[in-house]
Amino acid sequence: MQRIPPQTGVGLRLRTGDRLVVVDPTGGQVSDLFCVAGDGGDDWLSNGRTIDYGNTMYFSTGDTLYSNLSRPMLTIEQDTCGKHDFLLTPCSQATFDLLYPEFGGAPHPSCFDNLCAALGPLGVEPGTISTTFNIFMNVWFEADGTMHIDPPISGAGDRFVVRAEMDLLVGVTACSAEKSNGGECKPIDVEVIPESPATE
Template sequence: MSETTTLAPQTGTGFLLRAGDVLTVIDPQGGQVSDLFCFAADDHDEKLSSGRTIDYANTIFLTTGHLLYSNRSRPMLTVVEDTCGRHDFLLTPCSQDTFDLLYPEFDGAYHPSCLENLSTGLEPFGVKPDQIGTTLNIFMNVWPEPGGELHIDPPTSVAGDRFVVRAEMDLHVGLTACSAEKSNGGVCKPIEFSVTAAGDAGAAATGTGVPGA
């Protein structure tokens, strides 16, 4: 039986995803972003690259069939299923600085952030916060004006939407239930995910739990 892990609102985790394993990220309630970042498990100098991926895909709207590349132009993940169709690969993970600069209503108070949660989740693998770059912001609805201004609207995802990727190399993966209220329609909600080992039946849609380090 598949096992699904729930990330509580404004939390995150880190785990090993082996080549051929399939990661399914689910928005159980709708309207919630999940930040993803990853490193080659055998060399953290190789990591997910927004620039390389957008360059090779020639689009900012990544979906089924697209490859997600490393900074060394090697495929890290393949998108094998996407029921939402709108995600962001332009904006960095929210950080304390994000809330200090863009959320004046918090008046500089501490706020959970995706950068903190990714850093905590990936710390057991030896990852430092400064190594984490632009995340794939699953279900995030970012779109540009012709003049270049970016809009962040509520996610278009509905309850049960999923984004499924297959690992093309062994990876250390960080995943969050995004902490930024403005990115999630004003309310932060949980995210669910599962991992299916390479070769298991139904690998594109179901999972068998989180693999160990």
């Protein structure tokens, strides 16, 4: 199990069949996930395709996350929390500048910058990073569309496990936005479980 310190991120390679385990070690912490094809395809994680094919805006155990080219990328195999967001973009410097004037435009860590840093060395351009799957993020909407971002309902040890349906390059963060994380940015733990452990 690898610890992602608060307000940072990691880049990972998954092969088809590998599992990615994301754990909230303290409770109440969001983790943004983005991925692109690792097999040379021009695919990236698409919330629009996933919502259309899943016929829902909320996703949990058994649901498949699709690419913009309609290929299955990830299947959710375990979800002990049950509340995640797939509508919002990763927080960026512009997010803090626009939504949090109390920071006065000062540089602030962000999931977007952390995903760029994590995925850049794997060859992923910043312009490819669109809407993330925001694990443990508690976003809900009134019938008139008004959005609410509440503290995550995840408790210490809650797990979110996905299976790679294709080779993938994955970025995972411990989210940097205080307000989305109950006022305090905390770590996230991740582990890659290979489908076929090396036997050598």
